[in-house]
Amino acid sequence: METGGTLISSVEYNGKISLVIFMAHCPLRCPYCHNAELLETGEETPLKDILGIINDSSDYIDAVVISGGEPLVQLDNTIEVLKYSKSLGLKTKVDTSGCYPERIKKILNFTDYVAMDIKAPFNKYKEIIGSDIGKNVEKSMEIINGNQNTFLECRTTYVPTLLNHEDIKQISREIDCDVYTLQQFRNNNVLDENLKDVKSPNPLELKKLAKEIKPILKKVKVKTSEFGEECI
Numbered sequence: 424m425e426t427g428g429t430l431i432s433s434v435e436y437n438g439k440i441s442l443v444i445f446m447a448h449c450p451l452r453c454p455y456c457h458n459a460e461l462l463e464t465g466e467e468t469p470l471k472d473i474l475g476i477i478n479d480s481s482d483y484i485d486a487v488v489i490s491g492g493e494p495l496v497q498l499d500n501t502i503e504v505l506k507y508s509k510s511l512g513l514k515t516k517v518d519t520s521g522c523y524p525e526r527i528k529k530i531l532n533f534t535d536y537v538a539m540d541i542k543a544p545f546n547k548y549k550e551i552i553g554s555d556i557g558k559n560v561e562k563s564m565e566i567i568n569g570n571q572n573t574f575l576e577c578r579t580t581y582v583p584t585l586l587n588h589e590d591i592k593q594i595s596r597e598i599d600c601d602v603y604t605l606q607q608f609r610n611n612n613v614l615d616e617n618l619k620d621v622k623s624p625n626p627l628e629l630k631k632l633a634k635e636i637k638p639i640l641k642k643v644k645v646k647t648s649e650f651g652e653e654c655i
C-alpha cells in the first residue's frame with residue numbers, strides 16, 4: 424500500500440489516543456489541501472508492516488484513524504486495516520471526502536466513526552472545489568446515516584475566499600449528522616498558491632457563525648489552532 428506514514432495523536436478521535444495512518448492518493452484537488460504531497464503518490468509500505476505498527480501500539484492506543492489523502496482509493500487495504508484494528512478491540516475512524524458512496528458501504532461494518540467533509544453546499548461543489556461530486560457526498564451521508572452503529576461527523580474547512588456565511592447556513596440545512604464541525608483554514612501548507620496569503624478566519628467569527636446554525640443542527644463544534652475543539 425502507499426502511505427504518507429503514521430503518527431500518534433490525542434486529537435484525531437475524541438478523548439482517545441489514536442494511531443493515524445495517512446493513505447496516499449486522492450481523486451480531488453481541493454485548493455486548500457494541506458496534504459498536497461500525498462495526492463499523487465506515497466511511500467510503498469507493505470500492509471503487514473502497517474498491521475505490525477498497529478499491533479506494537481495496541482497497548483497504549485485506543486483507536487486507529489485512517490486519513491490521507493483519500494482512504495477509499497486503496498479500499499482493500501483500508502478494509503484490512505479496519506478489520507485488524509477491530510480484531511484487537513480498537514475503535515476505528517475513517518476521514519473521507521465522501522466521493523465514493525459505493526465504497527463507503529463496504530467499510531461501515533468495521534468503522535465506528537466517519538468524519539466526512541462537506542466542502543460546499545451540494546450544488547456548489549464544482550464552483551468551490553472544482554469537482555462536481557455534491558450528489559456523491561449526499562449519497563454517502565445517507566448511507567452512513569442508515570447504519571446506526573457508525574457515528575457521523577460532518578465537517579467543513581472554512582476558507583474565507585472560497586466560502587461565505589450563507590454557504591455554511593445552506594450546508595446546515597442540507598446535512599444530517601451526529602455532530603457538525605466548522606474547521607479553521609490554515610495557510611501554512613496549501614495546494615493552490617493563491618491561498619498562501621489568505622488569513623485564517625478569526626475564531627470569534629467562526630463561533631458566531633456556529634451559534635447561528637446551532638438551532639438547525641443542535642450539536643456544533645468549532646476547531647481552531649488558538650482554542651482547539653470547542654462545543655458551541
Ligand SMILES: C[S@@+](CC[C@H](N)C(=O)[O-])C[C@H]1O[C@@H](n2cnc3c(N)ncnc32)[C@H](O)[C@@H]1O
Pocket residue numbers: 449455456457458490491492493494518519520538539540578579580606607608609610612613
Ligand atoms: C486532508 S483531509 C483527508 C481526508 C479526506 N480526503 C477529506 O478531505 O476529508 C483531512 C481534513 O483536513 C482538512 N484540511 C485540508 N486542508 C486544510 C487546511 N489548509 N486547513 C485546515 N484544514 C484542512 C480537510 O478539510 C479534512 O477535514
Ligand code: SF4
Pocket residue numbers: 449450451452453456457458462491492493520
Ligand atoms: S482535502 Fe481531502 S479530498 Fe481534498 S484534496 Fe486533500 S485529501 Fe483530497
